[in-house]
Amino acid sequence: MSQYKHVALIGLGLLASSISLAMRRAGMDARITGTARSKDTRDTALELGLVDAVFDTAAEAVQGADLVILCVPVGAMGVIAEEIAPHLSEGCTVSDVGSVKQAVAEAVGPHMPDGVHLIPAHPMAGTEKSGPESGFASLFDNRWLLITPLPESSHTAVERLKDFWTALGSNVELMEVEHHDLVAAVISHTPHLIAYTMVGVADGMNRVAKTEVVNYSAAGFRDFTRIAASDPTMWRDVFLNNKDATLEVLGRFTEELLALQRAIRVGDGDFMFDYFTRTRDIRRSIIDAGQDTEAADFGRGKPEK
């Protein structure tokens, strides 16, 4: 399968910079062009060698590219698609790294000219960091990359994109667009919303000083603050664009939380014990699947001696 010769990265944050570094690590000699809204970001990306050339506009950045990856918040993709459409090369693949896929297909799809392959994709990897200096070559190693081909997607173009992401370290799977959004709502979007909420509650408690929240934050809460430190624009766009699935999962969440709340109120220890035992088993499955380490507290609570 032939490699891409010219990859254009639209947006130069954590994911784009990691793609560039992983491409280099994989020995790909593709030309990499890029653009970002902020001049600082463009300058930094060029200085760091993440791109061979930066451009002020996406229209310029995509010229001659055979792979364009939209690495911007989902809410910005429609406008960019419209801007780049006349400048895309025949046979070019347009993909993205957005956390929702139905909305991307709907926002970008109508702008795509004939002969251009739109193939949405979602790397299940990330950190709470943003910006071109936050990337690293191993971000995608052993992480899932979900490609959600559209009914009209060319098989050959999908396979080519699959090979690209595999070379970057990902485990690639294909999934239907709508199903992707439900899965993502369950394992990523709703957990993020809940973490944001919990951190907001802690911040708003009058009877607990902010210094107490900050100083005494133990394992549970620290994880929440890390999740809740992710890019606000990105997450706003996720929720605006995965509304139905998120609301469905939130509905179930509220129902279950109220059941646990009731168990606390009435002192039903058996209900809690059974619930907590069941969830513990899921953790075991995730460790067995190699998606996380068994190391106590991931080394965080265990500083060097």
Next chain:
Amino acid sequence: MSQYKHVALIGLGLLASSISLAMRRAGMDARITGTARSKDTRDTALELGLVDAVFDTAAEAVQGADLVILCVPVGAMGVIAEEIAPHLSEGCTVSDVGSVKQAVAEAVGPHMPDGVHLIPAHPMAGTEKSGPESGFASLFDNRWLLITPLPESSHTAVERLKDFWTALGSNVELMEVEHHDLVAAVISHTPHLIAYTMVGVADGMNRVAKTEVVNYSAAGFRDFTRIAASDPTMWRDVFLNNKDATLEVLGRFTEELLALQRAIRVGDGDFMFDYFTRTRDIRRSIIDAGQDTEAADFGRGKPEK
């Protein structure tokens, strides 16, 4: 301040074993005795050298001790207090490592004979692991240890316990019992309940396969499963024994979550953006306070190359 000469550990799980290892690391030459409900645990603790002697009963283990630390679930402390009471030495300090403090004071206090100092304490440290082999000497390093003296607690005895925990690596602070329970509900207990709930929801979604939940679990959800993997008995007891504070925080949580849910439903992106920006600031404060590392994904998403 004189060190303790004989420390009795009642319960030999993660915290007790870490106390023993941290005592040895600190060069304390105190005799350490212990007991646990299960013979396996007792045998393992002895084999690992965590205790100088194990006993079948708490009554035997505490004999001659000048510090007794209850390292069992909060729900078990009352019965143990009753059992050990006649065997406690004059001037002995009885403390604990429970996550709630009002309930401990109420369950243990009435059994304490005159001349014994009951001083509840709570190390803000832990992992999701259980058992005597899960401990490590640095668990308490740079972590907070909240001592919640009772109105009748002897100042000298409190200072002595404070020195003990400081030597084990903790940053010790004093706090009122009731306030402790509210702070703990905010930064630890409610986040745990929410994590349990989210993992339970994911497990119960019919339209999402369990393998999908397990395989694709990304950063957000993985943190939740880790939290939700903690000891079910311990957490059941926490919620049964910190009911009022947990319900108060849960009430606020539900309120805020519904506000965010409404913002998603009506598409109020500004509300979400402002909310997510505010919570991000809290994360920054926690990193500045040295309670967590800034390292991307805590090294988890960044395997060795």
